[in-house]
Amino acid sequence: MDCQQLMNNVIPVIHNPTSVQKLLDAVKVSLGFGVKTIVVTKAVGTAAQQGIPEAFRLVLKSGASLIVLPDLKDTVELLRPEAVYFLGTRGDSMGEVGGRVLFVVHASDQQFMPSEVSLGRLVRVLGRDVGSTALLTLALNRVLGSCVD
Known part of the structure; x- marks a missing residue:
């Protein structure tokens, strides 16, 4: 797959x-790797009230799209990915990435619930707990790093 297809x-x-800060950091990292679509699910508190509008501003300025949905199940149902990877410190190796894939990070740095992981596969990005933004950065770099100038 070429870089443009990967970014899409x-x-x-x-x-x-x-x-708010964790949300915006994850959005900025994603945009930095050139992704064209970012999804936010189950935003609560100040992240929902202040973070989502600011995230929309950043995403629109970059020419990408932001989708806000109530739940992960909706995301899988509507986007119909070929694979859903729950990024963490435990799990399987990611392997080769092809087709439409979702990289899910738990932005409140908690563990994913079993009902959430049942929608995809828990993958080990790094064996240490470095936080959700760092896990997302490492996973995106693994897949899109060669596409970023």
């Missing part, structure tokens, strides 16, 4: 953000 098909999903 790799979709970061920022799940359950509670902090």
